Amino acid sequence: MRTRTLGSTGPRVSALGLGAMSMSGSYGEADRTESVATVHAALDAGVTLVDTGDFYGMGHNELLLAEALRGRDRDSYVLSVKFGMLSGPSPTFGGVDGRPAAVKNFLAHSLTRLGTDHIDIYRPARRDPDVPIEETVGAVKELIEAGYVRHLGLSEVDAETVRRAHAVHPVADLQIEYSLISRAVEAEVLPTLRELGIGLTAYGVLARGLISGHWSPHRAGRPGDHRAASPRFAAGNVEHNLALVEALRGVAEAKGCTVAQLVIAWVAAQGEDIVPLVGARTRERLAEALPALDVELTADDLAEIEKAVPPGSARGDRYPAVFMSTLGVGN
Numbered sequence: 290m291r292t293r294t295l296g297s298t299g300p301r302v303s304a305l306g307l308g309a310m311s312m313s314g315s316y317g318e319a320d321r322t323e324s325v326a327t328v329h330a331a332l333d334a335g336v337t338l339v340d341t342g343d344f345y346g347m348g349h350n351e352l353l354l355a356e357a358l359r360g361r362d363r364d365s366y367v368l369s370v371k372f373g374m375l376s377g378p379s380p381t382f383g384g385v386d387g388r389p390a391a392v393k394n395f396l397a398h399s400l401t402r403l404g405t406d407h408i409d410i411y412r413p414a415r416r417d418p419d420v421p422i423e424e425t426v427g428a429v430k431e432l433i434e435a436g437y438v439r440h441l442g443l444s445e446v447d448a449e450t451v452r453r454a455h456a457v458h459p460v461a462d463l464q465i466e467y468s469l470i471s472r473a474v475e476a477e478v479l480p481t482l483r484e485l486g487i488g489l490t491a492y493g494v495l496a497r498g499l500i501s502g503h504w505s506p507h508r509a510g511r512p513g514d515h516r517a518a519s520p521r522f523a524a525g526n527v528e529h530n531l532a533l534v535e536a537l538r539g540v541a542e543a544k545g546c547t548v549a550q551l552v553i554a555w556v557a558a559q560g561e562d563i564v565p566l567v568g569a570r571t572r573e574r575l576a577e578a579l580p581a582l583d584v585e586l587t588a589d590d591l592a593e594i595e596k597a598v599p600p601g602s603a604r605g606d607r608y609p610a611v612f613m614s615t616l617g618v619g620n
Contacts (some may be wrong), residue, residue, distance in 0.1 A: 290303045296488035298459040302337050302367050307327075311569075317495070317513040330575055331575055337366050340371075341370055351399055359404070373413045373415060388417070393432065400437065407436065408439070413443065429441050432620075443460055448477040466607060468552065505525050525541075527605075
């Protein structure tokens with residue numbers, strides 16, 4: 290497994306990370322046994338970066354990972370945890386809480402659920418509009434000084450917020466959506482990260498399966514699958530977006546790889562400071578993703594990919610309207 294360093298101050302991790310969100314019901318019911326087996330397969334393949342959020346399944350995901358990671362050397366993997374998103378039992382989005390007291394409370398629960406004495410990278414999932422980012426990251430800094438957290442991360446914030454946070458404590462990485470059809474990060478955020486020596490962990494590299502080469506419109510609307518509310522999967526948009534995927538399929542076939550491998554390789558090719566996260570919830574999907582690191586894209590390949598999917602060619606926002614306002618950058 291190849292490795293990359295998250296910024297100038299962050300840990301060295303596998304060049305591909307595992308995002309565990311889909312193992313806790315975000316895309317419909319998941320099989321717990323298969324989820325645990327997938328985490329094991331990822332670790333055995335050399336994946337060291339495992340990403341979760343304390344609000345994924347309202348603690349379900351952390352408890353699942355605790356089971357999957359039990360017995361593994363704690364120094365053999367890097368846990369990235371997001372905090373701060375609020376919900377009700379329905380569940381409904383309840384906003385964001387970045388108050389210092391809440392940050393420490395969230396961490397106490399995560400440490401218990403995960404069965405560990407420290408989190409490697411701790412990050413607010415979104416910026417709390419009512420709390421200065423300096424106060425939120427200041428609380429994380431105190432937790433780092435106390436030994437409960439190793440590194441500060443950020444998620445879905447703009448360039449100005451990155452600068453303000455980094456002035457309080459060095460930021461290891463920014464986690465943000467980045468894929469062939471979500472490239473807003475390229476304008477201001479990515480140059481700022483590189484100026485400051487901050488890494489980028491890219492989630493949504495397959496656009497929640499939309500550009501994986503496996504999606505078809507008849508899969509929409511399955512119980513518990515939040516993609517039913519996603520504008521990019523909506524009727525009228527999804528057909529257009531899947532046409533882009535078919536254009537990519539020709540490029541992938543010429544390279545001797547799958548569409549999913551091609552789009553993961555494209556993200557990885559954007560810089561050694563970028564680590565793609567794949568949200569595989571089955572060993573089959575993980576096995577398809579891993580060889581993406583061996584797909585070498587030439588300048589001609591990159592040009593063909595850009596021709597097939599030009600920037601801004603996707604239709605529909607990447608999140609429903611209620612969530613778009615919480616993001617630091619757009620689509």
